[in-house]
Structure formats: structure tokens, C-alpha cells
Amino acid sequence: MLNELIERLSSDSFNPELNFQVAQEYGRLGQSSSEVSFYLRAVEYGYREERTYTYNALLKMAQCFNSQSGRVHSVSNSLLQAIAYEPTRPEAYFLLGQFYEAEKQWQECYTWSHLGLTVAKEFAPLPETVGYPGLYSLEFEKAVSAWWVGRKDEAIELFKQLLEDPDVSNEYRQAIYNNLSKIEN
Numbered sequence: 001m002l003n004e005l006i007e008r009l010s011s012d013s014f015n016p017e018l019n020f021q022v023a024q025e026y027g028r029l030g031q032s033s034s035e036v037s038f039y040l041r042a043v044e045y046g047y048r049e050e051r052t053y054t055y056n057a058l059l060k061m062a063q064c065f066n067s068q069s070g071r072v073h074s075v076s077n078s079l080l081q082a083i084a085y086e087p088t089r090p091e092a093y094f095l096l097g098q099f100y101e102a103e104k105q106w107q108e109c110y111t112w113s114h115l116g117l118t119v120a121k122e123f124a125p126l127p128e129t130v131g132y133p134g135l136y137s138l139e140f141e142k143a144v145s146a147w148w149v150g151r152k153d154e155a156i157e158l159f160k161q162l163l164e165d166p167d168v169s170n171e172y173r174q175a176i177y178n179n180l181s182k183i184e185n
Helices: 002-010 016-028 032-046 051-067 072-085 091-102 106-119 135-148 152-164 170-184
Strands: none
Touching (some): 051 091, 106 135, 152 170
């Protein structure tokens, strides 16, 4: 598959979708440096006309950088570029919230999750998944970080509202119960 894509790319090297597909193949092979290079090409060549592939490539680059140690600035930079590029899409806000949660930067997690909930709308799915399950995941990030920034009552209220949402996955539902149990103890 990769050889076929590279052959097609040799005659259409500025095609952002083909560059994106080559990046995906390198990702499947575990070659993140090459993967990032081709996502970057997808961003460069698709910036004006292929908004979805450009945005998705920025998110995938952030995920590649996140899988490598010591790349925190590259991760946040890619996600911030994605937000600046498509400010009403929710996925970058979610990934940035998750990133700051993992870094234990709770105010940043809270702020970006809240901002995402304020401006983001649902869109058609991206060409390549980035692990975004839906707007409820931004609400979850906001609830988790609310507790850590001293907003206990808000955290409890948000978690309880999430439990009423039928779209919340079982994985998130269990995490909500776990968080509520810790907060209430």
C-alpha cells in the first residue's frame, strides 16, 4: 500500500490528501518521523483548499509528538495551530484539554475545555480519528480540572449532568463514577 501511494504521490506531490494518506501508512508502520513529515506536507499543501485534511493533519502531528518524550511544546503548538485554523471544531480543544490534564496543568485544562464548549460545534467526522468521542468529552475534561482548580461544587454538578447524558460512553461513565467517589470522600 505504501509503495503504491508513494508512486501516486510522485506524479502529484502537492496533493494534500495523498500526503495525508502516506503519513497514515507511515504511522501504521510505527515510523513517526516520516509520518510527521507527510502530515506537515499535507498542512502546507492543503492550507487553502483542504481545510479538513489540514486540520486533521495538525491533530495527528500533535499525537505523534505526544507519543515521543520531551516534545511538549511541539504538541501544544500543533494543537494551538489547529485551533487557530478551525476555531469552531471541537477535537483540538479536547486534545489540548487531555494534554494539559496529563501534564497536571489544571487551569489550562479547565480554560481550554471551557473555551471549547463555548465555541465548538459538532462537525462531520475527520478522515482519520483522533480519539474524540463527542462534546461530552470536553465536559468531562472541564469537570476533572474544575475539581483541581478549587471548583468542587462545579465539578460535582458537571459529573452528575454527564451521567444523565445518554451519549456518554461506558468508559467515560465509569470514570465519572470513579471521580465522583473520590471527590465525595
